[in-house]
Amino acid sequence: xxxxxxxxxxTETLSTHPNFVAGTWKLDPAHSELxxxxxxxxxxxVRGTFERFDVTIVTAPDDADGIHAIDATIDVxxxxxxxxxxxxHLRTSDFFLVDEHPTATFHSTGGSWDGDEFTIVGDLTLRGxxxxxxxxxxxxxxxxxxxxxxxxxxxxxxxxxxxxxGVSWNAALEAGGLTLGDEVRIDLDIQVALQPDA
Numbered sequence: 001x002x003x004x005x006x007x008x009x010x011t012e013t014l015s016t017h018p019n020f021v022a023g024t025w026k027l028d029p030a031h032s033e034l035x036x037x038x039x040x041x042x043x044x045x046v047r048g049t050f051e052r053f054d055v056t057i058v059t060a061p062d063d064a065d066g067i068h069a070i071d072a073t074i075d076v077x078x079x080x081x082x083x084x085x086x087x088x089h090l091r092t093s094d095f096f097l098v099d100e101h102p103t104a105t106f107h108s109t110g111g112s113w114d115g116d117e118f119t120i121v122g123d124l125t126l127r128g129x130x131x132x133x134x135x136x137x138x139x140x141x142x143x144x145x146x147x148x149x150x151x152x153x154x155x156x157x158x159x160x161x162x163x164x165x166g167v168s169w170n171a172a173l174e175a176g177g178l179t180l181g182d183e184v185r186i187d188l189d190i191q192v193a194l195q196p197d198a
Contacts, residue, residue: 021059021142021150021194022059022060023058023059023194023195023197024056024057024058024059024194024195025056025057025058025059025152025192025193025194025195026054026055026056026192026193026195027053027054027055027056027190027191027192027193028151028190028191028192028193029052029053029054031153031190031191032053032055032188032189032190032191033049033187033188033189033190034049034050034053034074034186034187034188035047035048035049035050035186035187035188036048036049036050036184036185036186036187037184037185037187038162038181038183038184038185039181039183046081046086047081048079048080048081048082048087048090049079049080049081050074050075050076050078050079050080051075051078051079051080052074052075052078053072053073053074053075053078054072054073055070055071055072055190055192056069056070056071056072057069057070057152057192058070067108067111069107069108070106070107070108070120070122071105071106071107071108072105072106073103073104073105074103074104074105074106075102075103076091076096076098076101076102076103076104076126077091077096077098077102079091079096095167096126096127096167097127097166100127100128101126101127101128104124104125104126104127105124105125106122106123106124106125106133107122107123108120108121108122109121109122109123109132110122116138116139116140117136117137117138117139118136118137118138118139118154118156119134119135119136120134120135120136120137120156121133121134121135122135124160124165126165126167127165127166127167128166129164129165129166131160131164131165133158133160134158135156135157135158135188136156136157136158137154137155137156137157137188138154138155138156139152139153139154140152140153140154140155141153149193149194150193150194151191151192151193151194152191152192152194153189153190153191153192154188154189154190154192155187155188155189155190156187156188157185157186157187157188158185158186159183159184159185159186160183160184160186161182161183161184162182162183162184163182
């Protein structure tokens, strides 16, 4: 899949981090993970991953401008909770409505750095609904791998209310309460590679 890169010129610039190198950074999927968790039966959590997603980060040529834009695309059908029947249910209209909305996207609109810690604000679109979310995270560092590629690593997380995106299925429990919680935590651990100049 190709990440969404439209309207990048209109994206509000993010503050800089001194270790970033100017250019375009692409996801290294072999060393990246996108996970989520939600309360289940009011006593534990169901956890899952999205097996296929893409991220592109553009850093500005002028160090004072820092990160220009972050764009991500998630193949929602790649959801995996290690239970096939549950995964099939998640793809239906009760949850992700994959037939009509096969991808979710994120487009940054602003943010800031404080040492290695960062805050990124942007628009998450899921099931055709777009809401502003805030990711908080930490830069793991920037280094060069054994093949001479410049790599950066980072982790980030956010919590959303699933009802905001039209994901409102639930079932009552005999003992009282509901099967699923409202809040969903999303965690992202990624490596990105600096792309060669065109």
